[in-house]
Amino acid sequence: MVKKQLPPLVTSIKSHKLQEINYAYQKSISYSQMSMFNKCPKQWQLQYRDGHMENTSNVHTVFGTAMHETLQNWCDVAFNQSVTAANKINLLDYFWEAFFKDAKKNLTKALPKEEFLAVENDVPTILDYFTKNNGWIFSRGNKKGGKWTLVDIELPVVLSPNFNYSNVVYKGYLDLVFYHERSNQIKIIDIKTSTKGWNKWQKKDDSKQAQLLLYKKFFMEQFNIPMNNIEVEFIIFSRQAKENPYSGAKTHVETFSSFAQGKNKINKAWKQLNNFIIECFETNGKYKDKEYEAKPDKWGCTFCPFKDNKLLCEVGVSS
Numbered sequence: 001m002v003k004k005q006l007p008p009l010v011t012s013i014k015s016h017k018l019q020e021i022n023y024a025y026q027k028s029i030s031y032s033q034m035s036m037f038n039k040c041p042k043q044w045q046l047q048y049r050d051g052h053m054e055n056t057s058n059v060h061t062v063f064g065t066a067m068h069e070t071l072q073n074w075c076d077v078a079f080n081q082s083v084t085a086a087n088k089i090n091l092l093d094y095f096w097e098a099f100f101k102d103a104k105k106n107l108t109k110a111l112p113k114e115e116f117l118a119v120e121n122d123v124p125t126i127l128d129y130f131t132k133n134n135g136w137i138f139s140r141g142n143k144k145g146g147k148w149t150l151v152d153i154e155l156p157v158v159l160s161p162n163f164n165y166s167n168v169v170y171k172g173y174l175d176l177v178f179y180h181e182r183s184n185q186i187k188i189i190d191i192k193t194s195t196k197g198w199n200k201w202q203k204k205d206d207s208k209q210a211q212l213l214l215y216k217k218f219f220m221e222q223f224n225i226p227m228n229n230i231e232v233e234f235i236i237f238s239r240q241a242k243e244n245p246y247s248g249a250k251t252h253v254e255t256f257s258s259f260a261q262g263k264n265k266i267n268k269a270w271k272q273l274n275n276f277i278i279e280c281f282e283t284n285g286k287y288k289d290k291e292y293e294a295k296p297d298k299w300g301c302t303f304c305p306f307k308d309n310k311l312l313c314e315v316g317v318s319s
């Protein structure tokens with residue numbers, strides 16, 4: 001097969017040499033850590049600083065991983081071979097193989113039967129919906145004509161966000177990155193899975209948007225690309241169909257990018273991250289030696305692995 005000629009920017013992104021993290025004296029941080037710290041600093045302390053690395057996998061995380069892999073593989077084949085080839089993939093087989101592989105690796109006990117049955121019922125409908133409605137991947141934002149190139153899947157960004165804390169290194173992976181050469185536009189997509197989709201409060205949640213806004217900032221810095229040439233977008237796959245309140249049409253896939261993505265919002269996201277760094281690390285990269293506040297809450301404690309361990313967290317709310 002003739003190898004496709006990649007646009008120069010894509011070649012340059014693909015050949016970028018990443019900063020290496022030396023775990024002997026550097027700490028790696030992520031959006032998940034910051035998000036956990038914002039919800040309950042004590043949980044972050046127990047899990048990341050004190051090393052009580054409890055297994056937090058459950059049916060939702062295994063479903064999410066398998067769905068990511070299935071969709072990313074579809075995009076890989078669609079963009080690097082052809083849409084026809086991608087549409088010939090048996091997505092259901094691919095999903096279950098990824099699901100059981102991740103379940104075997106990460107679940108410490110068997111899935112409750114009713115949880116598994118719920119996923120088993122929902123998956124064929126979601127994948128069938130995706131197969132019949134995937135044209136939007138190619139058409140969106142393509143006003144100037146020309147084609148989108150898939151730059152990468154799980155593209156890593158690795159950098160020190162605050163140069164006064166150079167041993168604290170942010171590491172993240174971008175689910176899907178596309179490039180539209182004619183408009184010189186990059187699109188960064190984060191895939192989310194959810195039971196019922198996102199409601200308007202979830203869409204307005206700054207902490208959810210912060211993840212993509214930070215990715216945008218780091219992508220700009222790592223690859224030296226102007227802010228206006230990068231768009232970020234969530235694609236939300238919901239297990240239960242969501243009804244459009246205006247048309248009544250039901251959907252399992254929703255895209256969401258209608259939030260401010262400019263300098264102010266990026267700075268706001270960066271401040272959240274910077275606050276996390278300053279609260280948790282010394283300037284040499286070592287963890288701060290202090291006790292962090294616990295924020296018990298019925299919903300927040302639900303998925304916390306320490307909620308029933310009174311030795312580690314006295315105030316956790318058991319379900």
Ligand code: SF4
Nearest residue numbers: 040301304307313316
């Ligand atoms: S059980 Fe609740 S309060 Fe305790 S660490 Fe976990 S989230 Fe925080």
